[in-house]
Amino acid sequence: MKSKRLAQGIALHAAMGIVVVICVFPVLWSCVISVKSVGEKVSGFSALAIQNPTLANYARLFQLVPIGQQLGNSVFTAVVGTVTTLFFCALAGFAFAKYQFPYRDALFYFVVATMTIPAEVGAVPLFLIMKEVGLINSLWSLILPRLATAVGVFYLRQYILEVPDDILDAARIDGCRDFGLFWKIVCPVIKPALASWASLTLIARWNDFFWPLLFLNKPEKHTLMVSVSTLPLTDGLATPWQVILAGTTLVIVPSVLLYLAMQTFQKAGALEGAIKG
Template sequence: MPGFRVVLQSTLLHLALVAAAVLTLFPLLWMVAVSLMSPDEANRFPPPLWPEQPSLAHYRALFARLDIARYAFNSLAVATAVTALSLLFNALAGYAFAKLRFRGRDRLFGGLLAAMVIPSQVAMLPLFLLLKSLGLVNSFGGVVVPGLASIFGIFLIRQYALSIPDSLLDAARIDGAGEFRIFWSLVLPLCRPILVTLAIFTFMGTWNDFMWPLVILTDSQRYTLPVALANLMGERALDMELMMAGAVLTVLPVVALFLALQKYYIEGLVLGGVKE
């Protein structure tokens, strides 16, 4: 009977995974279905699981009447800039903490890790005042600058960089390569899986960020997509189909990005757990 027990356990495990996948995907599928329904169709009882006559009218309304393309472009520009710059700065700092020797390195890194327990909301007021003194309020720069580096990103890259053999770096130094050449030509290619993982985390976090753009931006023409969608919910609270269409447009890019890069994402998570 041991074989039957193994088959039963495997079947129950797969059924549980299928049930978890259905529970996870159902809200997303419902959101797409509602966005394709005719006005007030989603408010019926019981609500239909799929529209009787699917229509893209709500998506056309978003682009024609609400200028959603502008907000999507704002989000794309901000998320792309933050992702590119944060990869550079986090990689530089993570490599330095992993492979370069300087006084106070371990204490400084320990202080950074300790700062991770501080909620980001606590730093919003002093950060806002600092950016105000720099003249970055109500500008895309004010949204981008706080995301240039993160403790989590430094930690993630530092842990991965620890797996790079010191002998490989020493051989490059013997051949006459400088530290920046070693970093750019040797370390970055070796860190590609964790860089892709961090890029996905950063892009998704910036794209979906609502609170900080709401605080720093005052001009509606500079709003990012989540802020504009929140205003849409306030103005058209009864138009559920239109709000779901906006939510689909917000979620679709990050889902597509994750599906395209999930191989590197999983590889980075597995290999990024290297300990000293």
């Protein structure tokens, strides 16, 4: 029995190792090619061998696009967009979960129904609205239209439903007002859900391509994802794969680091919530 379990464990870990290698290899390949000299091989497994590592590709990348400014744009839209979305989704989820008001269920079902409609369907009217209010070429055009999302409201509402009403009633008796109930009681209890949704939103905002491309026309307003897509595909007679992959690396590596960091916060929040529970 023990040998059978051992064999199953080895097989499971081997399968997981294969999946990890398949997922990590493109990222590793991009990072390696980004520091290879022009003229070195960039395709096949043998391309992982570096003969003359160089940072000239990154220097060339900074010459082609204003990476520093666009990196700041990406950080601003990702962080501010995540914080605002987290706050308003949780606030709306709290209202749907713990308050009684006319047509509450019908309104919630309508919000959930909008999840079936791709966001890109509303691209044209949303663009016209942003143009009318003067937010074209403003980073706020990437934040304000998504202050709350149907998926986020639904996700956080399901967690808030699990918060006992008795705790809220006791807080009301002690004089806690409505916003105090949300901020001081509900938010600490649903920290694991907040951390989970924050990680998903932060990575999605960082990797956002469609909306920045639609709303931001000036190169200095572009996010890092858009700027990398505008890199020239030819440099003289050859395709500058090393430079292109240097830009790709600058986009991918922060995503991976963000995920690992948010995963740590998510585990910490889950442990804290379990201890409080």
